[in-house]
Structure formats: structure tokens, C-alpha cells
Amino acid sequence: MDTNMYRYITTVAECKSISAAARRLYISQPALTKQISRLETQLGFKLFDRTKTPLSLTSAGELFVEFADRYVKLENELTNKLRLLDPSKSAVVTVATTPRGGTYIGPSTASFLCHYQGIQLEYMNVSANECEAALEDETVDLAVYTDPVISNQLEYMPLEEDPLLLVVPRNNILLQGKELSGNSLSTPLMLDPLELQEHRLTFILSTPNHSLYHAECAFLSKYQIIPAQSLRVDYVDTRYSIAAGGAGIALLPAITVSRISLSSDAVFCTIRGSNLYRYIVIARKKGRALSENAELFWRFLIDRRFHTHSKQE
Structure with missing residues (x-):
């Protein structure tokens, strides 16, 4: 039996969907379906009850997964111990990150x-x-940053939604007459998109070299906002300080705001009926054969994302 089948079956069992498992395993759905059917024929019994949604294991499938899970853990343990015996297997994995990407993968490193x-x-x-340039030039193995992924030479997987907030100075005309008590990062003020089309508003925007620039452009386009006045600022902490100081409105990552929010003059806002966010992604160059260690890091981050979301659900 192809030992990859153990991983295929345990992944389908975890995802409760062949299509979701195929995305996680980086193979096509028809190919995965064919592999499962071939294994079921070889074993002589069905592993999954396909009449149910979500997909469920048969009794025989539960037994198979129990032993397959043990095998996968033993294989990982063996691979790890063999790597320690051979220093040549300890090649460095180079990862390019933006400040936001680095904040995301920090807790996963240990x-x-x-x-x-x-x-x-x-x-x-x-x-x-x-x-993206480093991935294209193959000077790094992987990169973790925020979307959009511009280069068509790259493939990527989303790791996590990165919530965004509007930071509005308390004295801004947009907030006149609004109840602001209880405003916080967890309970932002809901704004109607039409309110942001007010021509007297000033927006504090990022410079084009930052990924947040693309999120801002998408935001302005979606809500048909054409700023009559704007100020472009390179550093995100400075954009927050300028907005909180009364000069205008800034769209910023919630995690960044939570780290630097000190001013009582800043009001946190979002759009009524909509979530403001972008994605943190992990990317690699298409067609490039990565080292075994780089592949392990790629799969580790994606698996960690999957298990984290499963626990939240």
C-alpha cells in the first residue's frame, strides 16, 4: 500500500470532505477520489459513508483511521530522529515576512x-x-505576508483572516451626534458606507510599497469613496498617531491598533453589515522543488491553520 494513503484517509476524516481534503493535500479532488476508491477495492470494504453530509466514517473506516493515525505519528517520529543523525538534513529554511506576517508566525515557531x-x-x-521578488529570485524558500499575491509565478494558501478597523479621531465630523460610550476594539462603532462618502473627510493612506495599500484601494473602490483630501504615510504606527491626533481617518490592522492604541481621542469603527479584513498567506514559487525541511514548514503552518479553525468551530 502507498504510505501516502494513510495521510490521505486521515485528512479526509478530519476535513469531513474530499474536496476540502484535496485542497489541504495539494492534489486534485478527482485524483483523491480515485485513490480512495482504489484503496477501498483493495481492502474490500468502504471507509466512508458518502450518503451523508458532511462525510462520515464507516465502522471499518474508524478502525482504519485509528491505526493510520498511529502510523503517521510513528513515521514523523522516525523521520525526526533520522534527521538528527544526519547534519546534512538540517539545511536552513529561509522565510521572508512582512511585519504582519512575522507577527503571525511568531507564536508558531517554537x-x-x-x-x-x-x-x-x-x-x-x-x-x-x-x-514576492525574493520568491521569484529563489533567494528565499517561502514567504508569509498579507494578500493580494500579485505575482503570477507564485502559489499560496491563506492562513488567517487579518481584521481591519477604521481609526477615526473623536472630533471628526463623521462622529457628530453619535453615541461613543463603550467604544473599544471589540465593540467598534458601526458606520454606514454612505457616511464615508462625505467630501470633507480626510483619509490617512499607506504608500504603494505596503500590502495595506491594496486593502485600502479595495476598500475605497467597494464603497465608492473618492477622498477629496488624503495624506500618504509610510509607517503604520505614524498613520495611527496622525489619525488619533485629529488629522483624518485611517484603515489599519486590528492587531496593530491593539498594540499601539494609547489615545483616548481615537474611535474604532467598522462598516455596518460587513467585515473588514484581508488575508495572511504563505507563498512559494510555482514549480520550484523545495527542500524537505521547507516542505515541512509549509505543511506545518497550513495544518496548524486547519486545526486552529477546527477547534474554534
Whole structure:
């Protein structure tokens, strides 16, 4: 039996969907369906009850997954121990990150190094454009940054939604007559999109070299906002300070705002009936054969994202 089948079956069991499992395994759905059917024929019994949604395991399937899960864990343990015996397997994995991408993968680093002892990680903090250039030039193995992914030479997977907030100074005309008590990062003020089309509003915008620039452009386009006045500022902390200081409105990552929000003159807002967010993604160059260690890091982050979302549900 192809040992990959153990991973295929356990992944389908976790996802409760062949299409979702195929995306996670980076293979096509028809190919995965064919592999499962072939294994069921070989074993002589069905592993999944396809009459139910979501997909469920048969009794035989539950037994198979129990033993397959043990095998996968043993294989990982064996691979890790063999890697420790061979220093040549400890090649450095280079990862380009933006400040936001680095904040995301920081908490995952210790867990990865604990699972895969001997692997060395090297993080480079650059802009989103530089992440893509480094991937194209193959000067890094992977990159973690925020969408959109501009280069058509890259493939990527979303890791997490990155919520955005509007930071509005308390004295802004947009807030006149509104109840602001209780405003916080977790309870932002709901605004109607039409209110943001007020011609007297000033927007504090990022410069084009930042990935947030694309999120701002998408935001302005979606809600048909044409700023009559704007100020472009490179550094995100400075944009917050300028907005909180009364000069205008800024669209900023919620996690950044939570880190630097000190001013009582800042009001946190969002759009009524809509969620403001972008995605944090992990990207690689299409067609490039990565080292075993880089592949492990790619899969680790994606699997971690999947398991985190499963626990939240």
C-alpha cells in the first residue's frame, strides 16, 4: 500500500470532505477520489459513508483511521530522529515576512522547532513586494505576508483572516451626534458606507510599497469613496498617531491598533453589515522543488491553520 494513503484517509476524516481534503493535500479532488476508491477495492470494504453530509466514517473506516493515525505519528517520529543523525538534513529554511506576517508566525515557531528538532529557520523582514521578488529570485524558500499575491509565478494558501478597523479621531465630523460610550476594539462603532462618502473627510493612506495599500484601494473602490483630501504615510504606527491626533481617518490592522492604541481621542469603527479584513498567506514559487525541511514548514503552518479553525468551530 502507498504510505501516502494513510495521510490521505486521515485528512479526509478530519476535513469531513474530499474536496476540502484535496485542497489541504495539494492534489486534485478527482485524483483523491480515485485513490480512495482504489484503496477501498483493495481492502474490500468502504471507509466512508458518502450518503451523508458532511462525510462520515464507516465502522471499518474508524478502525482504519485509528491505526493510520498511529502510523503517521510513528513515521514523523522516525523521520525526526533520522534527521538528527544526519547534519546534512538540517539545511536552513529561509522565510521572508512582512511585519504582519512575522507577527503571525511568531507564536508558531517554537511549536515547529519542538516538532522538528534540528531544522533551522531564518526570517527576513521585508515589504510585501520584496517578499514576492525574493520568491521569484529563489533567494528565499517561502514567504508569509498579507494578500493580494500579485505575482503570477507564485502559489499560496491563506492562513488567517487579518481584521481591519477604521481609526477615526473623536472630533471628526463623521462622529457628530453619535453615541461613543463603550467604544473599544471589540465593540467598534458601526458606520454606514454612505457616511464615508462625505467630501470633507480626510483619509490617512499607506504608500504603494505596503500590502495595506491594496486593502485600502479595495476598500475605497467597494464603497465608492473618492477622498477629496488624503495624506500618504509610510509607517503604520505614524498613520495611527496622525489619525488619533485629529488629522483624518485611517484603515489599519486590528492587531496593530491593539498594540499601539494609547489615545483616548481615537474611535474604532467598522462598516455596518460587513467585515473588514484581508488575508495572511504563505507563498512559494510555482514549480520550484523545495527542500524537505521547507516542505515541512509549509505543511506545518497550513495544518496548524486547519486545526486552529477546527477547534474554534
